[in-house]
Amino acid sequence: MSIEKTAEQPAPGPADSRVHVTKADGPTAGGPHTRKPEGKVLDVFSHGILVLWAVMVVLPLVWAVMTSFKDDSSIFGSPWSLPDTLHFDNWSRAWTEANMSDYFLNTVLVVGGSLVGTLVLGSMAAYVLARFDFPGNRFIYYLFIGGMSFPIMLALVPLFYVVNNMGLLNSIHGLILVYIAYSLPFTVFFLTAFFRTLPTSVAEAAFVDGASHSRTFFQIMLPMAKPGLISVGIFNFLGQWNQYMLPTVLNTDPDQRVLTQGLVQLAVSQGYKGDWSGLFAGLVMAMLPVLAAYIVFQRQVVQGLTAGALK
DSSP, X not given: OHHHHHXXXXXXXXXXXXXXXXXXXXXXXXXXXXXXXXXXXXHHHHHHHHHHHHHXXXXXXXXXXXXXXXXXXXXXXXXXXOOSSOOTHXXXXXXXXXXXXXXXXXXXXXXXXXXXHHHHHHHHHHHHHHHOOOTTHHXXXXXXXXXXXXXXXXXXXXXXXXXXXXXXXXXXXXXXXXHHHXXXXXXXXXXXXXXXXXXXXXXXXXXXXXXXXXXXXIIIIHHHTHHHHHHHHHHHHHHHHTOOHHHHHHOOOGGGOOHHHHHHHHHXXXXXXXXXXXXXXXXXXXXXXXXXXXXXXHHHHHHHHHGGGOO
16 A cells, blocks of 8 residues: 555655746746846937937928929918929929030930949959059059058049140030049948959859950849949939039039039029029939939849958
């Protein structure tokens, strides 16, 4: 009888010991998933700063677009109200009478040509500096970096005489060459760091298969660098599209003006004509291509900026 009782109720041993865990000792009370009050306060503060920054950036843009559809009396009478009727004639007047169509075409030609030249020359130079070791490699690289720190104000006078002596003053192709030279230092600096993150095994396999250096670059390495090319292309596009100082000094011909010069000329003429609605319409015309380019390529820009950290 005592044996059966012992078999049914064995004595507790070390393996059968139980540890009673209460809720206070569990992972839900003090575990790693618990958010501290300081973290919540920091999140609220950071989100508040982001919302405030978004309002500060978006509100002027929305106001400019809204004002471009008003007439002059509404702009001064009720500047913060929505337009009663959409005055599309403001846009047509700015496009035709203010010669914004000619300025827009000149800007597209200059920025398009300079952007293509900058990306082609910059990517080729960056690929050589990143992939090949030769005497003077670091010196050339730091020379490009030094070009980024050189203020453009100091180069305006000698640049004017150089362009004038070459017979390129007041010309589209002369402005394209200056834009390319102005944008190359940052392009080479950005793409050199990007090409260093690309795998070397792909290029080595291409060389083993008999591919030349040019074919390896244009058909293999350049497509792999697409995120970096798009990122630096967007930055160059923004800088060249909004450039005012270089065309003002090197492009004094009224028929060859770009958008920034046209907007300044339109703003100066408002002191005599008072066509403020046309001025806002021209301003929005100059702003929309930049905004559209960033919206379309914003994902590629982020990928290009973060690709260097994901080697």
